[in-house]
Amino acid sequence: MSKNIEIELKFKxxxxxxxxxxLSQNAEFKYESFQxxxxxxxxxxxxxxxxxxxxxxxxxxxxxxKAQINYKDWQPRDQSIKTHCIEFETGVESYEQLSLILKALxxxxxxxxxxxxxxxxxxxxxxxxxxxxxxGEYLEVEYKGDLTDVEAARVHLHEVVKELGAKTSExxxxxxxxxxxxxKGLTKN
Numbered sequence: 001m002s003k004n005i006e007i008e009l010k011f012k013x014x015x016x017x018x019x020x021x022x023l024s025q026n027a028e029f030k031y032e033s034f035q036x037x038x039x040x041x042x043x044x045x046x047x048x049x050x051x052x053x054x055x056x057x058x059x060x061x062x063x064x065x066k067a068q069i070n071y072k073d074w075q076p077r078d079q080s081i082k083t084h085c086i087e088f089e090t091g092v093e094s095y096e097q098l099s100l101i102l103k104a105l106x107x108x109x110x111x112x113x114x115x116x117x118x119x120x121x122x123x124x125x126x127x128x129x130x131x132x133x134x135x136g137e138y139l140e141v142e143y144k145g146d147l148t149d150v151e152a153a154r155v156h157l158h159e160v161v162k163e164l165g166a167k168t169s170e171x172x173x174x175x176x177x178x179x180x181x182x183x184k185g186l187t188k189n
Contacts, residue, residue, distance in 0.1 A: 005087070008143070009158065011161070013137045034117075037112065038059070040108060055077045068090060071087070071089075111177050117130050122160065124156065
């Protein structure tokens with residue numbers, strides 16, 4: 001898969017302890033970290049204009065003493081169920097300076113997402129368990145292998161979720177920022 005293509009599945013998780021037990025015995029632990037994500041809306045278009053079909057996010061992540069900026073363009077754009085995204089990401093020397101730049105360019109802060117992430121490597125995936133403040137426990141499985149077909153990679157991700165024994169809700173199609181915006185009454189529906 002291209003470095004700028006991301007394929008992932010995200011679900012609300014109800015049996016975190018069992019999944020952690022499985023991963024502890026069968027996967028390679030990668031890291032645990034606290035991530036503070038700030039999402040912005042662009043001045044030239046509204047990322048939330050069509051809440052039933054959100055296709056773009058601009059995120060600044062602060063993790064430990066590092067920051068990065070990330071743009072996700074979810075595909076296919078004309079479908080409400082997205083299969084993958086085109087992703088561009090780079091490190092930032094100063095979060096404070098970047099915040100001032102975005103403010104000067106009239107980017108508006110949408111929402112902040114704070115979470116603790118624990119990640120494992122398992123069968124060509126990165127399995128992350130996220131404890132998201134105000135939203136709860138989530139499972140995110142991202143494809144990291146060599147498949148070039150998006151649908152084949154998604155099938156693999158679903159198989160991994162089954163192997164984990166994860167008890168999940170329906171697939172989260174809009175992500176943490178939208179979940180928090182909805183929780184706080186900041187969406188149209």
